[in-house]
Amino acid sequence: MRYIYTVLVLMLVISCTKDFEEINTNTNAPVTVQPSLLLRQVIYDYGEQMSYEGFTAGNLLGQYSTALDFNLFDRHDLKSPQLGGNPWPIFYQNLRDNEIILNLSQENTAFAVYEGPARIMKAYMAAGLTDLFGDVPYSEAFKGDTETVTPVYDSQESIYMDENGVFDNLDKGIAAIENYTGTIALDGDILFNGDLEGWIRFANSLKIKYLMRVSSKINVAAQLQIIVAEGNFIDDNSENAIFNFTDGEPNNFRLARLRIGDFNNYVLSETMDEILTGLNDPRIDRLYRPFANSTDGGHNGLLNGIDASEGVSLADYSLLGTIFRENTGLLDANFMTSMETHFLLAEAAQKGLITADTETLYNTGVTQAFDYWQVDLPADYLTVDAALNDGNTVENIITQKWIANSINGYEGWVEYRRTGFPQLKTISASLNNNLIPIRMPYPSEEEALNSVNYTTASNNTEGNSINVPVWWDEQ
Numbered sequence: 190m191r192y193i194y195t196v197l198v199l200m201l202v203i204s205c206t207k208d209f210e211e212i213n214t215n216t217n218a219p220v221t222v223q224p225s226l227l228l229r230q231v232i233y234d235y236g237e238q239m240s241y242e243g244f245t246a247g248n249l250l251g252q253y254s255t256a257l258d259f260n261l262f263d264r265h266d267l268k269s270p271q272l273g274g275n276p277w278p279i280f281y282q283n284l285r286d287n288e289i290i291l292n293l294s295q296e297n298t299a300f301a302v303y304e305g306p307a308r309i310m311k312a313y314m315a316a317g318l319t320d321l322f323g324d325v326p327y328s329e330a331f332k333g334d335t336e337t338v339t340p341v342y343d344s345q346e347s348i349y350m351d352e353n354g355v356f357d358n359l360d361k362g363i364a365a366i367e368n369y370t371g372t373i374a375l376d377g378d379i380l381f382n383g384d385l386e387g388w389i390r391f392a393n394s395l396k397i398k399y400l401m402r403v404s405s406k407i408n409v410a411a412q413l414q415i416i417v418a419e420g421n422f423i424d425d426n427s428e429n430a431i432f433n434f435t436d437g438e439p440n441n442f443r444l445a446r447l448r449i450g451d452f453n454n455y456v457l458s459e460t461m462d463e464i465l466t467g468l469n470d471p472r473i474d475r476l477y478r479p480f481a482n483s484t485d486g487g488h489n490g491l492l493n494g495i496d497a498s499e500g501v502s503l504a505d506y507s508l509l510g511t512i513f514r515e516n517t518g519l520l521d522a523n524f525m526t527s528m529e530t531h532f533l534l535a536e537a538a539q540k541g542l543i544t545a546d547t548e549t550l551y552n553t554g555v556t557q558a559f560d561y562w563q564v565d566l567p568a569d570y571l572t573v574d575a576a577l578n579d580g581n582t583v584e585n586i587i588t589q590k591w592i593a594n595s596i597n598g599y600e601g602w603v604e605y606r607r608t609g610f611p612q613l614k615t616i617s618a619s620l621n622n623n624l625i626p627i628r629m630p631y632p633s634e635e636e637a638l639n640s641v642n643y644t645t646a647s648n649n650t651e652g653n654s655i656n657v658p659v660w661w662d663e664q
Contacts, residue, residue, distance in 0.1 A: 224290045224303045225377035231290070231310060232379050235283040236432060236522030238276075239317075240596060241443040244513070245273030245455070247598025250626065251591070251605065252460035252613045254509065255491045257501060259454060264494040265621035267655050268630050272451060276599070277632045280318040281330065287311055288331040301365075302375050305385065308362030309392045312355045313524065316399055319345045320603050321629040323659040324646050326639070328353070339639045342646040345660035346406075355399055359392045379432045380524065391430045393422040394530045401533050402607060403661045410542045417534065417543050423527045426557050430524035434517045442517035444509070452514060457507035460614050462490025464588060469574045472564050476595055477507040494616025519563060523596050528557040532590035539582050551577045551586055558593035584610045606662050626655040627662060 248254045249263040256263040259271040267274065287310050294304035319325055327348050329340035349355045366385045374383050381387030393416050400409040416422060423429060434442045444452060457477040465473040466488070479486045481504035488507040495501065512519050531554035538547040552571050559566040567574070577585055587610035591601045605613055606627050615623050630653050635643045647653040658664075 222289065223377075224293050224300050224307075225375075227286055227290050227377070228303060228306065228375075229377035229379055231283050231287050232377075232432065233522075234286075235279065235314060236524065237443065238279045239599075240434075240522045242273050242276045242279065243598045243600070244444060244596055245598075246270065246276075247273075247600070247602060248455075248595075249493065249598070251598040251601035252458045252493050253595055253598055253601065254455045254461070255458045255493045255495070255506075257454050257456060257491075257495070257503065257506075258497050260495065260497055261620065264496075264616065264618055265624075265626055265655070267626055268633070272447075272454065275632060276321065276629070277318075277635075280314055284311065284314050284318070285331045287314065298371075299373060301371055302369055302373050302385075305362045305364075305366035305369065306375065306378065306388050308358040308365060309388055309395070312358040312362065312392075312399075313395055315348060315358075316355045316395075316402075317599075319348045320402070320659065321599060322631060323628050323657075324649060326642070339642060341642050342649075349399065349403055349661075350407075356396070359396050359399075363389050363392050380430050387428065387430075390421055390423045390428055391525055393419075394430075394525050397422060397530055397533050397537075398525070401537060402603075404540075404542065405607075405664070406661055413537055413543050417545060423525060423530050425527050426560055429521075429526045429561075431521035431526070434520045434522065436516065436518035442513060442520050445514045445517050453503055453508060455509055456503070457488055457490040457509075459490040459492040460611070461592075462488060462507075464592070464611060468570075469567070470570075470592070471567065472559070472562050472592065474510070475512060475562050475564050476510045478510055480505055480507045492614060492617045494618050496618035520596065523594075526557075526561065526593075528554045528561055528593050529590060529600075530554075531557065532586055532593070535586045536583060539586065547582070547586075548577050551589070554586075554593070555589050558589065561593065562595075581610075583608065584612075587611065606658075621655065624656055627658050628655055630655050 246262055249256055249260075256272075261269040262271055262274045287307055290303050291307040291311065294300045294302075294307055315327060319327075324342045324344050325348070326340035327343040329338055332338055332340075347354060351357070366389055369385070375385060376383065378384075380391070397413065397416060400413055403409065434440060438446065457473075461476075462473075464470075465476075473488055477488055480489045482502075483489070489505060491501065491506045531550050534543065534545060535547050535550035535554060537543045538545040538550055555571060555575060556566055571577075575585070575589065579585065587604060587608050590604065591611050594600045594604075605611065605625075613625055615625075628650070631643060631646060636647075650657045
């Protein structure tokens with residue numbers, strides 16, 4: 190009897206041990222993620238979050254809009270983000286997830302189609318990150334899914350120029366797409382709906398952008414001319430790297446979900462008002478509303494960086510347009526566009542970096558920008574109010590690009606730092622000695638979580654100063 194009991198116990202133990210893994214595995218929680226789901230997530234999360242970040246904090250730095258309250262950031266205390274102003278975790282979360290896609294594409298031939306887009310997205314997000322902050326964790330970063338690290342800060346020059354950097358990843362991304370011979374489609378692609386040629390055009394437009402960004406440091410003429418000669422870049426609004434917001438939740442523009450008091454915190458800036466009014470530019474009606482106290486449907490802007498304790502009347506200033514709240518289905522998350530590409534090429538032509546007609550490129554950029562914002566282009570706009578050769582030609586090109594990028598405020602600020610245009614104003618009650626910041630500060634959590642490497646980076650920026658230029662901005 191004892192023998193039979195022992196056998197039964199042994200059989201039970203063996204049976205339990207054999208089935209242990211199956212019993213203790215949650216079949217609803219997959220151990221690996223499909224790259225299609227992750228690609229969709231990266232594109233949407235980065236685009237949605239950075240559209241909001243760019244329109245709140247970025248638009249204050251670029252002087253598109255002014256904050257009436259909660260405005261320490263608008264007064265250039267950039268270490269005090271309020272309704273926006275902390276893009277660091279957005280970059281690192283999505284760069285980490287994108288790295289998983291890239292690794293999967295190289296480990297499993299069934300996922301090879303994802304390598305090109307993953308490399309292009311890595312280049313795009315890494316450039317955005319370093320353009321805001323300068324030196325940042327890069328070569329040892331994006332590994333949070335496999336190990337805990339305290340990554341070193343790579344120099345901006347190396348992030349752009351070295352192997353596995355911005356330009357290298359764009360080139361390798363294009364090559365991966367061109368060399369792909371599989372039949373598996375690119376799923377989860379909400380930018381180009383699986384069109385790999387669209388990703389190549391996107392990469393080439395990004396190369397144009399970043400070559401112009403570093404053009405004060407290296408000779409970019411030959412590389413730009415090759416891209417122009419091949420002509421395979423974003424050349425029409427139908428080819429833009431964008432995805433559409435909707436009018437209702439959950440996929441509407443996040444500004445539409447703010448409480449009315451928070452939405453009313455943002456008004457037309459004096460800088461934008463003067464530029465659009467000076468150009469008789471009808472896009473002002475799309476981007477901003479007439480101020481409530483207006484007797485003629487006019488607009489009024491407020492100088493950035495007011496002392497909120499002084500108090501202003503909301504009725505005296507123009508709120509943001511309905512496209513940013515009630516009608517966000519007309520709005521896009523904007524990664525790269527034809528209008529921006531043409532403005533970059535117009536600048537390159539004007540500076541003699543490519544052989545092309547500056548005015549044609551400029552006029553195309555302006556025309557496409559009006560079309561992008563769904564505003565009719567006045568018949569005499571390009572010959573009278575916004576004629577290329579009326580004044581400083583480069584200033585005119587950059588100013589039109591600045592206007593067109595109204596949903597990408599960080600981009601307008603970055604290009605101001607690179608070119609000095611448009612001419613931004615000394616703000617009203619500066620907390621930065623009347624200086625316009627030229628980099629974002631590292632967030633406080635870096636000092637706590639990555640203290641040794643943070644200290645080195647902080648020392649290299651004069652104590653994490655917002656007035657120390659990044660590499661491509663050093664003269």
